[in-house]
Amino acid sequence: MSKSSPRRPFGRNTGTVTVIEAKVHRSSARNARLAFILTAVIVGLLSAVVAASYMHPILALFTGAAIAVPLGGVAWVLVRIWPVLRVLWWWTPEIGITTLLGAGWVQLANHTPGPVTLVVVALVVGVPAALPASRRALVAWTWCLIVRHRLRVCFAQFIIANQSGSLPIILWAKPTPVGERVWVYLRPGLSLADLEGRLDRIAVACHASAALIERASDGNAAYLRFDIKRREVLTAQVGSPLVDVIDPATPATDRPTPAVPTALDLPDVDVPTITLPAQKKPPATANGSKPAASSSAPEDDISDWI
Amino acid sequence: MTIATAPTAGIPVGPGLSMFDPIFVGIDEFGHPVYITLAYRNLLAGGEPGGGKSGLLNTIAAHAALSVDSRLVLLDGKLVELGQWEDCADAFIGPDITAALDVLKRLQLVMNNRYAWLRAHGRRKLTAADGLSVITVLVDEIAFYSATVGSKQEQEEFVALLRDLVARGRAAGIPVVAATQRPSFDIIPTSLRDLFGYRAAFRCTTPNSSNIVLGHGWAEQGYTATDIQPTNQGAAYLIAEGGTPRRIKVAYLSDSQIAGIADYAAWIRRPRPLPAQVPDLTRLDLGMAA
Incomplete structure (x- = not known):
């Protein structure tokens, strides 16, 4: 380049x-x-x-x-x-994993007959791939490996750090429910503000939907945290833990049946009969030209005014 | 809690929550839980209809109902948003501004007495060790009381009383949680709006509306509630601990879950309804403070 x-x-x-x-x-x-x-x-x-x-x-x-x-x-x-x-x-994790897998395969192939080798390989590969939890964990950790390299590519390719070309130290990464979180230690020449303007390009480089950055330490401006977002959790429905602390065998409270209003549709109400409780004069609102009494039940009427 | 005759079904045990505990309100955009501590803070929720404001209010009401050191004062012009908590609330005010003014005057009196009590003990704020209850005031649709029903004078009195509670109630253990759709100056005065420490902006239609809820300048920095999907009810920007808006999703309680929690809370609390006789609200207990 x-x-x-x-x-x-x-x-x-x-x-x-x-x-x-x-x-x-x-x-x-x-x-x-x-x-x-x-x-x-x-x-x-x-x-x-x-x-x-x-x-x-x-x-x-x-x-x-x-x-x-x-x-x-x-x-x-x-x-x-x-x-x-x-x-x-940079490639130590990959080199280590590849070496281990290769050595394991050689040892396995040398010490077991062919069918047993195949069964063992099928189990070692198939069981983590078949169980959803372990599969998700494996995919998440694989993304962590990938993201560290992609971030380094970002720093080397389009984030000019300093004249000697030293790159930020990309520390560890771990999966989060929305993607990955990577800790980075900046070298002289970069700052949080420099990176904030490039988050969209970082997201593209990481094959993610969005990237966020914030300081990981109050005492050191060089220590930052990238959050790479691939999924959206805010669309999920969140339950309240309070539901679990109550006793499901609670006796229902005796409530007196409240007076049930009957005029529930527009033709059921006469013009002068319905007034808002404790209302001294009709409120002056945007639709004030319409008589307040022309709406239907009191509840509906109230929400119309708000 | 002692009772005269033990019920055969067993003695209910409260979950031991306190209003001084962090309240779970939902998750943030990284899937981590979000807690707010309400005892010394006021919260204002805003956003378009159907955005999820009532979900936040109900989550807070559920925590308050299950807390041992808590009293609930509910003002709900719509009757149905907070209506299921009526049995565990010490006061539930419907679309009746006279009753709302009465209960706010009582709260003001309690607040004055608490400050006089604090002063007598040489203290500045209530703590969990005092054994006094935190009176959580939940107002759904401020606009109904401050701009819709009642005479102009009553509306102004409501705003003045609420502003006093928001301004001074913090250290006396009277937090106010209020919701309205668009807290612009014609609905509640800016002087009242700006007193709320915590803000939750649910979906807004314009960046200006978002700024009105969150505070001016946040939309320009990229924190605007207009980018919340209309279909994503309960998503909001929350300014609480931390100082910058966080995207959160508010926990949702279904009607049956609320009914279950409310029944359980009513069972363990046996709230003492406020005495029907209205105290002399004109008297001032300043003699004690002096």
Whole structure:
């Protein structure tokens, strides 16, 4: 993906089109050099100081240098291959699950005859898939794995974080009744307000209906919580738990039968007979031109006026 | 609760709820339960007819009816929304503004006495340990009393008394829960509307109506009750603990469930109806306070 950037990470790069990967690559090379120098200097000095108590200081300096250079090299390699390590880290759950499944399959196939292998596989796959509860749980947790990758794609593709291209740390995710909830720790360059304007695009990237974001911590603005919504729970009917605390064998209360009005239809009422209780004068409302008494029963009349 | 002769069916035991407990009102958009604590707050519900306001009122009434430290004062111009709670209510007022004014004056007197009592004890608000009941005032359709029935003077008196309850009743354990369809200034004065701490906006037809319920400015920030589906009764925006509107779905009680809870509440409460003799409402108990 090419992207035109108004500012260059380094003064000497004055090209108008920058490939993000190249930028990250340069940053990685510089970081590796820095890591080599820092590690070599610190390890070399420490080793030399320690060695100086056993030998001549000049020999100790040579010893320190001999220890420092390989260790600095290790640090350089680690930083240099960091992008690869990072990708491995991102896919750790998938790699782990695939490895476990593959190893399990190999062990199973090696130690059981063919029909037994098939039966075991059918049980292991079929039972969780057949039970609705476990199937829903599996699907929900699978979405959690997917959403973490999709969020990372959002940050890498269209949410420009900072010049070194560091991505927010996407922490754990867990299923909610409406979708998934993902906790994210932002790196410098992003804020809650930056992300709020992009929630519609995040929802698209996550194959969801909507995405919400809020702070997960009062004390740290970098710690955020994404709520990915795929389903709507507000259309469900919610029962009250109070129904369960009452005794169903409650004796019904004796209620005196109230006076049942009889004039329940429009022709049943005469014009002057019906008046609202305790009403001193007809209210002045929008349909005030109509006589108040022209409505039917008192209840209907009241609701008409409101 | 002691009774003279134990009934053969067993002695009813209350569920031990308190009005100082959080009240379950429904679920939020993530499927998590939503609770509000009503003892020190007033709630205003608004929204178009059939939006679910009565569901919220009935859920709160159910909790209040099953609470041990609770009294219910119901004002319902429509008679049927809260009518099933009549047996467990200490006062149930139908479409009668004179009776409504009487009960509000009584409540005002109780409130004055409670504040004098609090002052005498050097305190500032009622707590659960005081053993005094929380008098929950539920008003369905404020507009009926404040703009429809009665003379202009009676309507103004109703609004003034209700405003006093909403303004001062909080710390005296007299929360007010009111519902109306559109609480615009011609229905209830803005000075009364803005005193309600909790707001629930059920479906509205215009962003302006939503703003009138929730408070000005929320529609511009994306919290508008116009985006609630008309078919989704009981969905609302609620401003309560937290400060920003949350989308919630209010718990629904069917008529038979309400009847069951009301019967049970009447069985365990045996409410003492208010004495028929109206006290001298002109007297002021300020001598005690002074």
